[in-house]
Amino acid sequence: MKYIFRNLTIFSIFILASVFSSHATDFVSVRYGVITGRIVNKDKIAVYPAVVRIEGFSIGDDADENGVFYISGVPEGEHIIIISGIGIKLKKVTVNVVAGKENQVGDLEVESSDHSLSEVTVLGKSEARRQQEQAYAVSVLDLKKDYSAAIPLNKLLNTVSSVRIREDGGMGSNYNFSLNGFSGNQVKFFLDGIPMDNFGSSFNLANFSANMADRVEVYKGVxxxxxxxxxxGGAVNIISRKDANYIDATYSFGSFNTHRAAVNGAYTANNGFTVHANVFYNYSDNDYEVYVPIVDLNTNKKMEERWVRRFHDAYWSVGMRFETGVTGKSYADYLLAGIIYSKNDNDVQTGATMDAVYGGVKAKSSSIIPSVRYKKDDLFVDGLSLSIYGTYNVVDAYNTDTLKRRYNWLGESIPSTTAGERYYTDVKIKNREWQGNGNLNYIINSHQSLMLNYIITSMGRRSNDKVHQDDPMNNIPQRLTKNITGLGWQIRYERWNANIFGKMYRLYSSAYKRVDEYTENARWIQAQDRKTNFGYGAAVTYYILNSLQAKLSYEQAYRLPEAVEMFGDGLIQQRNPDLKPENSRNLNIGLEFNKIFNVHTIFAETNFIFRNTKDFILKAVSLTSNPTTGYDNLGKVLTRGVEGTLRYSFKELFYIGGSISYQDIIDNKKYEEIDNSYVGGITENVTYKQRLPNIPYLFANGNIGFLFRNIGWKNTALTIDYRLNYVHEYFLSFPGLGSKSSKNIIPEQFSHDISAGYSLAGGRYSVVVECTNLNDRKLYDNFRLQKPGRAFNVKLRYFFNK
Incomplete structure (x- = not known):
């Protein structure tokens, strides 16, 4: 592996050296700046879609859903902006660009056009260069309106159709992201296109403030x-803010002694030098009340259920992301070196279910992740773009369970005959992973482009348990390496565009597993595996009308097992080195309607999903007195679902919307083979055609909001927002096994959140008061692990933008 890393490093250095040398003259003679602004109509309503380009250059940008565009790498001097798009008249605006600055042109007003679609100007290379996502089933969550919200980023995603955030408890608890029936590691997370698979438990969406990002892109399938x-089953890509010079600081406090603080900022000098920084701190006692059975520690008998406070569930985390480098240069659109540091400390109150209660189990982790990112358009030849990044993840996790006592939910304890409340351990797990990515894009002509992408990740793990020094697994290396190569072709015309692609997946794993357990030959053996799989797919979109878009996508996709699934987490998550890659044939069909009627905006979307999955990796729980979780392959799983979203807004003064999702996920394997048995052979699967347990299949959300301007003083705003979440009841185990009365269910749940915010000085200062779980309902997600009841939070914000 060291030879692969060396070769990639040499290749990267060669590319960078070539870029520096070939553009040395340009660097001396030409300086660059950024142009940003917003496209609006006569009523100051954002116009979308719209295309903005620089006359005489192959550079430009598409305005986003808020009408905002951002064009980097513009030579200094006077230029003409050309604005075009569906249903709008072509407009030209003169702009004087100052090098090294973000040149803001403000609101650019355009007029409506009655011309047909065929008369709309289509951009050439500059527009085609921009990543085209229109053909994909994607929802974009614009975070600007949520910068004052008190809830973390992961919960904001609950407003996206087909998305469910399932939590084990309060702040710092494990959470599961579910998208169209796929969850956990089946859905990938990215930060500016960089995979976050192994960034550590403290640097995640649950700890992020919405203020650190511009938007979140949720891909539903392809x-x-x-x-x-x-x-x-999809991906979530967090896009960082592009503000050149700003400071955004927030602090919130609330129930259960919960505190959140975040500072986000950027500075860009006239010469292109730039610094980006994001810092956060979170703390909570998590001492909310739960309704649980009480066990008599002396007789070990269950008594009545009652309300008690959690007493061993405190959590804190701190994190920092820092990047510095140059932007807008002739040799690089950006060249940034960065580092991520994060750390957390978590008291573990329960196991996989609330039948287990702990008073001394702890888990903590720390991460240090250096990185480098580089991007250049028109590299060597016009239309050729290169972007590369590399990271090295140093992540250490610690699990401690050494207390020689037993606890119940009253906080009472008695001495135990053995050490360890769950499993006697004091282990340090060292994860070391490097990853590199290269993306090459070439614009063939105004209608076609090619893209080549290669990513490699290699993770090594070692663990050492202080209290089990004779454990044969101490300091034994385990490794998981993935290579993924993708080649895509895009074709684009006025009414439609399509993306066709192929992928090669390669996996190498080296792990250890226990064999001949409970015999005199019980031992650990090394299990090595190499796998190669090929996938393919296509995504197509067609504009039936200017405001009505149809989407179709299909793929044969593979998902390679993750380290935590194969190696475990050293505490509650058990190991399974025999996991096979999942593979699935996925189909998405959708319609999207987006129309502005003067001051009224209507958005409607519906999608049908079909997933035929083999070797589905399912997380299960062992319902014992000391429950654990583990991952196993489930032969065949069939998913069919439908989702719908409807939103309406009146100017910026009022909005209302909601979404609903239904997904039928069934075990589709009729027969199963029996291995490791004297009987052997093939038997009928007793759960055939039954819905998979512990996965919600019907859920919905809604929201409504009001905005009142100039209340009390000028440049002030008062906002009132209400959110509703609904989850239909679902079974904890397969519904066809045993009698219905004997089954555990996750009950039907309604929850209501409400908030009110007030901002001054055009948004520079703001305060938000929020109440979550307004009706104080018992809310559950995974295995009936109860989440917090009614909670109040206050968030203060200061924002400055130069």
Whole structure:
């Protein structure tokens, strides 16, 4: 592996050296700046879609859903902006660009056009260069309106159709991201296109403030080739803010002694030098009340259920992301070196279910992740773009369970005959992973482009348990290496565009597993595996009308097992080195309607999903007195679902919307083979055609909001927002096994959140008061692990943008 790393490093250095030398003259003679602004109509309503380009240059940008565009790498001096798009008249605006600055042109007003679609100007290379996501089933969550919200980023995603965030408890608890029936590691997470698979437990969506990102892109199925991942059911890409010079600081406090603080900022000098920084701190006692059975520690008998407070569930985390380098240079659109540091400390209150209660189990982790990112358009030849990044993840996890006592939910304890409440351990797990990615894009002509993407990740793990020094697994290396290569072709015309791609997945794993357990020959053996799989797919979109878009996508996708699934987490998650890659045939069909009627905006979307999955990796729980979780392959799983979203807004003063999702996920394997048995052979699967347990199949959300301006003083705003979440009841185990009365269910749940915010000085200062779980309902997600009841939070914000 060291030879692969060396070769990639030499290749990267060669590319960078070539870029520096070939553009040395340009660097001396030409300086660059950024142009940003917003496209609006006569009523100051954002116009979308719209295309902005620089006359005489092959550079430009598409305005986003808020009408905002951002064009980097513009030579200094006077230029003409050309604005065009569906249903709008072509407009030209003169702009004087100052090098090294973000040149803001403000709101650019355009007029409506009655011309047909065929008369709309289509951009050439500059527009085609931009990543086209229109053909994919993707939802974009614009975070600007949520910068003052008190809830973390992961919960904001609950407003996206087909998305469910399932949590084990309060702040710092494990959470599961579910998208169209796929969950956990089947859905991949990216930060500016960089995979976050092994960034550590403290640097995740649950700890992020919405203020650190511009938007979140949620792909429901087929992914663009440039993301270069083995996601099976979709992906979430967090896009950082592009503000050149700003400070955004927030602090919130609330119930259960919960505190969140975040500072986000950027500075860009006239010469292109730039610094980006994101810092966060989170703390909570998590001492909310839960309704649980009480066990008499002396007789070990269950008594009545009652309300008690959690007493061993405190959590804190701290994190920092820092990047510095140059932007807008002739040799690089950006060249940034960065580092991520994060750390957390978590008291573990329960096991996989609330039948287990702990008073001394702890888990903590720390991460240090250096990185480098580089991007250049028009490299060597016009239309050729290169982007590369590399990271090295140093992640250490610690699990401690050494207490010689037993606890119940009253906080009472008695001495135990053995050490360890769950499993006697004091282990340090060292994860070391490097990953590299190269993305090459070439514009063939105004209608076609090619993209090549390669990503390699190699993770090594060692663990050492202080209290089990004779454990044969101490300091034994385990490794998981993935190589994913993707090649895509895009074709684009006025009414339609399509993406066709192929992928090669390669996996190497070296792990250890226990064989001949409970015999005199019980031992650990090394299990090595190499696998190669090929996937393919296509995504097509067609504009039936200017405001009505149809989407169709299909893929044969593979998802390679993750380290935590194969190696375990050293505490509750058990190991399974025999996991096979999942593979799935995925189909998405959708319609999207987006129309502006003067001051009214209507958005409607519906999607049908079909997934035929083999070797589905399912997370299960052992319902024992000391429950654990583990991953296993489930032969065949069939998913069919439908989702719908409807939103309406009146100017910026009022909005209302909601979404609903239904997904029928069944065990589709009729027969199963019996291995490791004296009987052997093939038997009928007793759960054939039954819905998979512990996965919600019907859920919905809704929201409504009001905005009142100039309340009390000028440049002030008062916002009132209400959110509703609904989850239909679902079974904890397969519904066809045993009598219905004997089954555990996750009950039907309604939850309500409400908030009110007030901002001054055009948004520079703001305060938000929020109440979550307003009706104080018992809320559950995974295995009936109860989440917090009614909670209040206050968030203060200061924002400055130069």
């Amino acid at each position: 992914l663009p080739v440039n993301l270069g991942s083995d996601a099976l």
